[in-house]
Amino acid sequence: MTRRPYHHGDLRAALVEAASALLETEGAAALSLRRVARAAGVSHAAPYRHFRDKHALLEAVAAAGFRVLEDRLEDLEQRFTGDPRRQILEACRAYVAEAVARPERAHLMFGGILDPARRSDELHAAIEESFAALVATVRRGEGVLFRDLPTRDLVLTLWSATHGLALLAAAGQLHDLDRTTDPEAAIERVLGHVFDGLAR
Amino acid sequence: MTRRPYHHGDLRAALVEAASALLETEGAAALSLRRVARAAGVSHAAPYRHFRDKHALLEAVAAAGFRVLEDRLEDLEQRFTGDPRRQILEACRAYVAEAVARPERAHLMFGGILDPARRSDELHAAIEESFAALVATVRRGEGVLFRDLPTRDLVLTLWSATHGLALLAAAGQLHDLDRTTDPEAAIERVLGHVFDGLAR
DNA sequence: ACCTGAACACCGTTCAAGT
DNA sequence: ACCTGAACACCGTTCAAGT
Numbered sequence: 001m002t003r004r005p006y007h008h009g010d011l012r013a014a015l016v017e018a019a020s021a022l023l024e025t026e027g028a029a030a031l032s033l034r035r036v037a038r039a040a041g042v043s044h045a046a047p048y049r050h051f052r053d054k055h056a057l058l059e060a061v062a063a064a065g066f067r068v069l070e071d072r073l074e075d076l077e078q079r080f081t082g083d084p085r086r087q088i089l090e091a092c093r094a095y096v097a098e099a100v101a102r103p104e105r106a107h108l109m110f111g112g113i114l115d116p117a118r119r120s121d122e123l124h125a126a127i128e129e130s131f132a133a134l135v136a137t138v139r140r141g142e143g144v145l146f147r148d149l150p151t152r153d154l155v156l157t158l159w160s161a162t163h164g165l166a167l168l169a170a171a172g173q174l175h176d177l178d179r180t181t182d183p184e185a186a187i188e189r190v191l192g193h194v195f196d197g198l199a200r
Numbered sequence: 201m202t203r204r205p206y207h208h209g210d211l212r213a214a215l216v217e218a219a220s221a222l223l224e225t226e227g228a229a230a231l232s233l234r235r236v237a238r239a240a241g242v243s244h245a246a247p248y249r250h251f252r253d254k255h256a257l258l259e260a261v262a263a264a265g266f267r268v269l270e271d272r273l274e275d276l277e278q279r280f281t282g283d284p285r286r287q288i289l290e291a292c293r294a295y296v297a298e299a300v301a302r303p304e305r306a307h308l309m310f311g312g313i314l315d316p317a318r319r320s321d322e323l324h325a326a327i328e329e330s331f332a333a334l335v336a337t338v339r340r341g342e343g344v345l346f347r348d349l350p351t352r353d354l355v356l357t358l359w360s361a362t363h364g365l366a367l368l369a370a371a372g373q374l375h376d377l378d379r380t381t382d383p384e385a386a387i388e389r390v391l392g393h394v395f396d397g398l399a400r
Numbered sequence: 401a402c403c404t405g406a407a408c409a410c411c412g413t414t415c416a417a418g419t
Numbered sequence: 420a421c422c423t424g425a426a427c428a429c430c431g432t433t434c435a436a437g438t
Contacts, residue, residue: 043423107312116372131376152378157393164364172316176331193357197397243404
């Protein structure tokens with residue numbers, strides 16, 4: 001960490017990076033703009049050159065999370081070509097794994113911390129694209145795996161189950177059901193049953 | 201709102217009430233302990249007589265939410281006696297309806313705002329009891345509605361799907377899938393498919 | 401026992417000034 | 420163009436003092 005008075009590089013990216021790290025290590029409550037600035041080696045007013053306010057910085061952190069999710073989903077199409085069942089299963093697994101690995105960011109992405117009315121274009125695009133990747137994954141099972149149901153029904157059912165398990169796991173609330181169940185095993189079983197309900 | 205210097209009544213309850221109201225109208229970010237105190241007509245230091253800190257007050261708000269959920273679930277056993285399918289369906293509907301009606305509190309209950317490591321006894325008990333009510337509801341379908349699966353599997357699958365839909369709806373993220381789908385109709389379809397997967 | 405008012409360290413945001 | 424440092428209103432928390 002060089003401590004020059006001026007940050008000669010991509011300060012914007014450095015701030016998003018620092019905020020993401022602080023978020024996960026200290027929690028959302030302890031994440032202040034001033035601490036982020038300090039971690040990036042700039043004054044507390046410098047972030048305002050790159051973000052309108054704290055909310056905008058948090059949106060950028062969330063957007064990065066959605067892009068990671070999108071990348072992971074798109075990767076699976078290549079890795080399991082011709083096996084839509086496996087693709088969908090791994091997609092849901094990745095969704096849960098991401099939420100468990102970065103619970104604070106997951107809550108920021110899905111949580112009620114950000115105001116939906118003030119979504120930046122960047123966040124909006126990141127959400128749309130990761131969501132499109134999800135729909136595309138599910139679609140590859142149409143006519144092969146699933147009964148003739150509206151795409152909307154397939155996506156809604158698989159997404160709800162996956163999202164629910166992911167957030168329960170991220171919040172540590174799965175332990176209230178079963179102290180011995182880890183999220184990896186749980187998503188396997190849940191998806192098995194959900195697949196049964198949608199199978200042709 | 202009387203404005204006496206001393207609050208002669210149940211200040212603790214008044215603070216939880218004021219905090220719940222402020223939370224829903226202004227959002228979690230705008231919810232300060234000082235504003236809660238002002239709304240209850242006491243000085244900013246008065247809440248510390250009843251709560252160790254802000255976190256403890258928020259826990260009390262969350263606990264109230266879990267108790268509401270529990271009451272709603274237990275109500276259904278009486279209202280639809282002998283119809284376990286309806287009981288479970290209405291339970292999931294109530295879960296989603298509560299999250300949609302009070303999205304900010306739902307995020308507080310399930311969200312990553314509260315630190316799981318610091319759960320008060322009150323909150324712990326409220327979670328356990330509402331969760332027990334949920335398990336009891338699902339159990340009434342065992343041997344009648346569902347295949348012979350571990351209770352854990354039944355609860356996990358139904359709960360994940362319901363929880364996921366509830367939080368997606370609360371966060372306004374269902375709109376990204378389908379602008380015309382309201383949560384009421386969505387939970388109906390999702391649960392239909394999930395039931396199919398668990399049916400005997 | 402219950403509450404107040406002053407105090408402290410910290411925060412988000414703004415803005416004139418510096419390079 | 421990009422960043423700093425002072426300033427302001429607000430916050431969570433503590434504590435001696437009041438009734």
